[in-house]
Amino acid sequence: MPPTTLENATCTFCGCVCDNIGLEADGDRIVKTKRACGLGEAWFKNHTAERLYPDALIDGKPASVDEAVEAAADYLYQANMPLVYGLSNITCEAQRKAVALAELVGGVVDSHTSL
Numbered sequence: 102m103p104p105t106t107l108e109n110a111t112c113t114f115c116g117c118v119c120d121n122i123g124l125e126a127d128g129d130r131i132v133k134t135k136r137a138c139g140l141g142e143a144w145f146k147n148h149t150a151e152r153l154y155p156d157a158l159i160d161g162k163p164a165s166v167d168e169a170v171e172a173a174a175d176y177l178y179q180a181n182m183p184l185v186y187g188l189s190n191i192t193c194e195a196q197r198k199a200v201a202l203a204e205l206v207g208g209v210v211d212s213h214t215s216l
């Protein structure tokens with residue numbers, strides 16, 4: 102079976118979010134990258150499409166995504182001042198959604214850079 106190739110993949114390892122990465126996969130594993138820096142290459146090569154974990158966890162127990170979304174909504178609804186935190190390895194579009202969510206639930210936003 103020939104390797105699967107993809108041009109212009111997006112690396113979300115760091116804030117640069119390079120979107121011109123070439124990838125070559127052998128089955129579930131990425132075996133070659135083009136135009137990625139050393140960090141990006143390591144990030145791509147150590148991620149697979151294998152399903153090693155359940156779709157979601159609630160209190161440490163496997164759950165469906167729908168159940169997890171409902172549980173998350175309940176936590177947010179009951180919280181006094183929810184913190185939307187992280188945002189370092191996600192796209193601008195996802196950051197925009199996170200800020201909108203914080204505004205919707207009356208929460209605050211912080212990133213890992215505050216450490």
Ligand code: SF4
Binds near residue numbers: 113119136140142
């Ligand atoms: S390829 Fe390197 S510089 Fe570009 S997003 Fe990935 S880690 Fe960052």
